[in-house]
Amino acid sequence: MSIRIGIGLDIFSNRIDPEAQSIYNRIIAIPNGFSNLSRLNYFVKGLKAIYGTLSNVPVCYDAHWIGGVLGSGVGATAGQACARLCSLTVAGDAIQATASAQPLLLSHNGSDNYLYAGPGNDVVGVYCKTNTNISPQINTDFTFEFNFSNFISRGLLGGVPNSSTNGWSLAITPTNVLKLYRRNAGTFSNIDSTASITTTGNRWVKVVRSGNDYSFWQKADGGTYAQVGTTITDATAMNTYTLPIQIGDGFNPNYAGIGCNILRAKFYNDATQTTLISDFNPATYNASTSQTQWTSTTGEVWTINKSSTYGSLKGYLVDRNIVMGNGTSFFMTQQATVVAQPYTNYFTGAVIAPNNSNFFIDCGTSWGAGNRGSIIERTMGTTIELYAGAPASVPVLISNTMNLYACLFNGISSGIKKNNNSFVASSSNSGTDTLKGITLMVRFGLDSTSFLNGVFTTVIISGANDTESTRTATYNFIRSLNNNAF
DSSP, X not given: OOOBOSSSOBOOOSSOOHHHHHHHHHHHTSTTEEOOHHHHHXXXXXXXXXXXXXXXOOEEEOTTXXXXXXXXXXXXXXXXEEEEEOOSSGGGOEEOOOGGGOOEEEXXXXXXXXXXXXXXXXXXXXXXXXXXXXXXXXXXXXXXEEEEEEEEEOEEEEXXXXXXXXXXXXXXXXXXXXXXXXXXXXXXXXXXXXXXXXXXXXXXXXXXXXXXXEEEEEEETXXXXXXXXXXXXXXXXXXXXXXXXXXXXXXXXXXXXXXXXXXXXEEESSSSSOOEEEEEOGGGOOTTTOSSEEEOTTSOEEEEEEOOOSSSEEOEEESSOEEEOOSSSOOEEEEEEEEESSEEEXXXXXXXXXXXXXXXXXXXXXXXXXXXXXXXXXXXXXEEEEEESEEEEEOOOOOSSOEEEEEEEETTEEEEEETTSOOEEEEOOOOSOEEEEEEESSOTTTOTTOOOOEEEEEEEEESSXXXXXXXXXHHHHHHHHTTTOO
């Protein structure tokens, strides 16, 4: 495989770059360190193709392409927190040693996309929904099948929204029992598995109706289904309906929002899994086509729905390693790097929930002081502001989808471009300042009103006033790192 990034150089081959090997060895030698040599090799070669030497890019972060260190986390981040984002040198690493302040790390194995949906008490407002196909009926034979991993807490795997008097949802209860909720003419009833399921690892579960018989099943991914408990006979008549399907949510508020990663959901209008009528498969999600929806191989369009409430973790459709801030307490710092202006800061991220100020990166010693080079989203998601001494506000629209912002800090003039659009300049009276350390996801000094409620993937800081051709090459390279999402 090879890739060309707009400057006419082949950067990817089977040969492992010695510097990539050295960086990889350093990362995996750290307790709980994680990295992928092939991806890291691609990253290092890509930078060298553009900048000649890694010394020209003193700070780089990307949990997917470089790596980091898994943290212990607390609550919603327990077991999936980021304690360190590794740069290409030890001095450049961004660190968070306090478990309660470690940002969420949404890990990706390189092949299996998933809907991160919980835990429901800590992560709000996420589900995928389709209005395209008629929801599979429960008044006749059916099979509903779900594949999940990283199970944290009980809740609804999927079903129909709560606006209907008829419908269904499949839930996992606090005792790990499978529960089929049914709503018929406004009346609730349910059928429970007579035994508990296993929730550790990568698991599949299904509920089957054949005539008036209901049965529940489970298996490990790649294994063979075994029945859970005994078959239940229920002759209750059910009405038909035409409703959308929701994954990660359903009509019963007592079980709204399951805590797990949902990798697949299949819906059949028979008991033998012969006729697949709807298929929730995040593997077919393509960020280069859309970051908000995708079309299944069975024809339905799945939309990704996220909460915009500020100050909490959010569910997310995960297609690579992603780091997420909660808007209240998560951040990371690196205080060793000194880079004199001019320099160019490339940041790939998204504001999930807008606030008066969401700090992507803050570089300096105090608010409004010199020695700065900061990127901040302000005014409820309408502008990006650059701080190079005195503030320089540049109107660049922020959205809740992933974009790349190339930010130039050049003493008396600063500027920004979103993706590879026109470069917008803004004046500043700061003189030539110096970047002294980095704080990610919060204003320096831990201002409680300015934590980032959003996600980021790639940070590259070039120690130069990059030319337009270099900025374009870096944009093309970072775009390739992010599944061509922008």
